[in-house]
Amino acid sequence: MQLFKNQELKIYNSLTSKKETFKPINEGHIGMYVCGPTVYSNVHLGNVRTFMSFDMVFRYLKHLGYKVRYVRNITDAGHLENDADAGEDKITKKARLEQIEPMEVVQRYTVDFHNILNTFNFLPPSIEPTATGHIIEQIELIKSIIANGFAYEVNGSVYFDVHKFNETNEYGKLSKRKLEDLIHNTRALDGQSDKKNPQDFALWKKAEPQHIMRWPSPWSDGFPGWHLECTAMSTKYLGDQFDIHGGGMDLKFPHHECEIAQNEAAKGQSPVNYWMHANMLQLNGQRMSKSTGNTVNPDELLSGNNSFFSKAYAPSVIRFFNAQCSYRSVLDLTDEGLLSSEKGFYRLMDAINLLDSLTPSNSSTINVEAWKQSCYDAMNDDFNSPILIANLFEAVKYINQIKDGSVTLTSQDLNILKETIHAFTFDVLGLENTAQSNSSTDKLSGAVDILIKLRQEARANKDFALSDKIRDELAHVGIQLKDGKEGTTFSLN
Template identity: 60%
Template sequence: MIQEIQIYNTLTRKKEVFEPLVPGKAGLYVCGPTVYGPPHLGHARSAISFDLLFRFLKQIGYKVRYVRNITDVGHLVADADEGEDKIAQQAKLDELEPMEVVQKYTNMYHEAMALLNLESPSIEPRASGHIIEQIEEVKKILNSGYAYESNGSVYFDVEKFAAENEYGKLSGRKIEDLISNTRSLDGQDEKLSGLDFAIWKKASPEHIMRWPSPWSDGFPGWHMECTAMSCKYLGETFDIHGGGMDLTFPHHEAEMAQSQAAHGKPAVRYWMHNNMITLNGQKMGKSLGNAISLDEFFSGNHPLLEKAYSPMTIRFFMLQAHYRSTLDFSNEALQASEKGLERLMKAVAKIDSLPVSESSSVNISELSANCYAAMADDMNSPIAIAYLFDGVKMINSIADGKSTIAAADKDSLKSLFNTFVFDIFGLKGEDQAGSGNSEVLNEVVDLLMKLRADAKANKDWATSDKIRNELAAIGFDIKDGKDGVSWELKK
């Protein structure tokens, strides 16, 4: 079933046909969270964007190895080479060991991702579990001549690398501008240039998280972990590297340079970045005081929220925007998504009870082709969703007796909606989130509908009306049409 798909490559600034290194297989690495606080909407945007890619690649026949890391060491405050480790800083505030902080917030991240119905990655490595691999990468870069040791730390020599390779091409930065903006820093610390970044950092006496190395007791630089772990699990060159747009510089730019220096060739063939989430046009962030955790969304416990929003509402809200577009949060937008999701799920529930005819007046093949074409065009989920809502109109038209559908087309329609709504978009009805008994519920109600039909056939109007009235009392809407009976569960 594998078809040609196009993805936007940040490196080349254009859509390209995806041609994996190994036909039928895809290697995907995505930067996961730094686990020093509760998961928030930004974490969800990146995770859902690449969960969508993971699901779609598998659906069209690829065997995918999806690696998403956990950063539990080396990410310093202000994303810099100086200062305290973000996790160690939180450990002091919480009066916990750093790895207690890591475990606490990793658990919270996993719980939130499960509620959002994310599939688990194939491998989820932790930076602290790959110190040996990171030390080996540092050695390779030193041997290549693109790094130097200074007072027990090892720094990547950006200007030397840039003299022989392109630096800044991923983020669109010019090395000349970067150099001019950092000249004032030269000579003020142990770096040759303010542009240089740590690939191994000597630990200060008060630094809690440290490991022995040939250069000092210290810890790896933030950028080094992804280079080492992607290489270990996907090879020196692999297909796709993903992450948030805010990681393009310096993190991914540094990764790209490190890998080239260590292995003498580019590591990544396609760079994919999801865009940011804003709040009424302003970037969401802790420092701005407008960050909202996922738990606060699910509970409604935040002054900016008018109500609680379910995990599936959050997921559908994000899928309604293209992963490369800015997504502006508002209560109005989430409530519109909530209504749209409810309409979609009601239509899915109606398919089984649609009356069949000898011929169809609807074109399911065209609908299916449009949905797949939208997704093959750089994961264009909002266009695919728009086509699904064309399908919703079809379903309602058939249910109302205004259109007809043959049995084979009805099966195709059900398969299409199940594939896109559940398998690719990863949505599920809210009743499925807890009990998983929606299929049993459908069977029970269908059985009651059959008993009611039998009662009507026997002119047992009292039993027929009792079944209808009792179901209506607990929230079911029963409709008798010329082509049969249909039902749905009202909210």
Template identity: 65%
Template sequence: MTKELKLYNSLSAEKEVFKPIHSNYVGMYVCGPTVYSDVHLGNCRTFISFDMIYRYLIHLGYKVRYVRNITDAGHLVDDADEGEDKIVKKARLEQVEPMEIVQKYTVGFHDILRNFNAIPPNIEPTATGHIQEQINIIEKIISQGLAYEVNGSVYFNVDKYNETADYGILSKRKIEDLMSGTRELDGQSEKKSPLDFALWKKASPEHIMRWNSPWSDGFPGWHIECTAMSTKYLGESFDIHGGGMDLKFPHHECEIAQAQAFTGKPPVKYWLHANLLTLNGKKMSKSTGNTLLPDELFSGDTPLLEKGFDPMVVRFFMMQAHYRSVLDFSYDALLASEKGYHKLMTAYKDLDKLKVSEESSEEVSKHIAAYYSAMNDDFNTPILIANLFDTVSWINKVKVGQATISKADLIELKKELDAFITGVLGLTGGQAENNDGANKMDAVMEVIIELRKNARENKDWTSSDLIRDSLTAAGISIKDTKEGTSWSLN
């Protein structure tokens, strides 16, 4: 199939035909979590989205190096002039070492993504493991006259950079507008301009996480770690940089500026951003209680849900919205997705039960082409899923004798459905996996269908109708044909 993939580039604000810098090799960097608390659903949505993108690029035949960092350094994540690092604050509250916090929440992050069947990145570097690389980059930026040292701290000079480059190129913000929206310097700040951002901060006496540098005992700024790790593992210019929409400014904007100051060239060809999550139509917020953690979503142990949901149902739910669209979580929406997920996986599992014919009543090539058309349009998973359900309708018709499929087409369809359902979408629980729950459901339905059959043979229409109506109410359809009775989830 074609590799004519188009993706929306935040840098150009347009869809562009994807052309990797190095032919068949793709370098992809995604900003990972700051590990000081449980991973939230917004993080999950971002990482699941880029897991899907990673999977599809591999499916198209690209060799992908996927790098996703872990932020474990003691920096001020809001880039303030003063304050307490969140990792250090958590360590102080729990009376443990900061790296114990890092280890605890890194393990938790990996466990959650494993539940979502996310493929680990090829490289997962940490900020603390790349302090020297960050220092080297800062030294180079200073030598270029684009950063300055004050009292042991180093700041990027945005005004100086903007004389020959464009600070705001990604977020489409003008430096004049940014300046008007900042506070006036109060005479106590070390910065020359409110827009200048920290590359290195001198540590206060009580700051725990600190390293030696040419300027002071201190710690790196928020943005410099990603430039250090992305350039080390992907080169001075690479293909895709991803993250959440909330990172576009200032984090990614600052990454572009400091990387270009360091190398003299734009660091990234395509910038991709996953959009935000809402819950019941409102912004997620711990302070209002309108928030949901992945474990609560799985267990149902929250007043916001009446029951828990399988991680694959949640992943399927996320795939039903485009990665660049705002996604609203609600109990009713998850229930609808649960039905859809089971219907898709049941049809997928039923492929092995289909009877083949001499000819197919539909062109399998049209179904498959629709899958690629959707995914080649900026990874449009909701359209892909709609196309998959068109195929589900065909499968269900073949199952009850209302349509036909040839042996060759069935083999081809199995291969492509496996590639798109379990491969690209990353869903498990169907044909590619021995799903104990599905097998038990089959066994139960065989008993129910046999009971209904006996009732009909004994002309016990009341019992027969009761079985049918009860199944319908439970979201299960049964169909009687000359070849027997079949069932499917609505």
């Protein structure tokens, strides 16, 4: 595809806190790295939101004609509990609790991650490296940082010297934190720590005798620090300096801050031109949390088997819901919001399905080229998908007006309308046309609603035998009724 050179893309750069005109390092080519999952559990819905946002970014850059090398890693070692430098490896802990090998944990949850992303119609990244597959690169990176005077070895572990680095560089420039403030807000070290200062972070940790995942190094049998892994993998495949680095807002500090410091300490230059951060996902206005029970996983949302939502939702409806909010804004996941998105999604699909039946005219009464450019203007403004969707619904209005004869388009303009709405709906937003299956779903919902009403009548008449029979027979064919304060709903098992 030829590059759309007339499109000026602006990206909000977290490093400078402003939108900047995007200029790739190498014309026509883009290197993009996004921090992937630590595969010790089923993928979290908040993570899916982040990866979905960058899938859209990847899709749009490809649509513009860029050759994109998209690297998204798998963290399969070295990520300790609470993102700390001490404690148990998340994967090793899971393996110990389930009495299986750590790599069994990695395999199980990597497969789950891929299955979920495939369900949501993600494009695969260009490269998906693993931390354990790049131990040699990480060791060499540590050697460079030590040689440049920004790291020290103590008792087989190697730590990054943040204070030494800050003498000639700026630690905290991404997260806008000052080292003095970090020092003031950090508790004093206990006598057991090997660190010179609390702000120092591990590049290599000596493994305790019980630590299963370990590799030989010049300093000890041990394992790499979590922050180091992404530095090694991103620069190996994208070079010492590349275009875009993305991830969730929660990774800005300390993970991404440490990545910048490691690169500057080892290579003498900042690694990334544009830092992008996707914001958080809430559930019913509250932070998602396992400890409070305010959480739902992707499978539960897709199946309807949860206590938060009235029904199951199709993957493309969830994608559409996600795209109705800017990637930089907090997204609040609610049943009301999903129901509204579902109606909008199928309205869009119905209009697209109408396109082939429309008859062209000898003249056009609307400016299709201007509408087309408005779609590009939206995405060129830091991937503003909510505005893009508003423009797509402007096209829905046109389609309905063409059908009723109040608007006309020439054959050429009708083709432009078709090509553009297909490109942005399916290629860029990654939606799938499931309007036909929705018709069947509506019929099923209608039939179950009738049975629910009959069951309510039976209960009102104290015919509990019939009420229970309706519930049990539906359960037998995989339809689970749920009685709540708002009435009875159902989900498919």
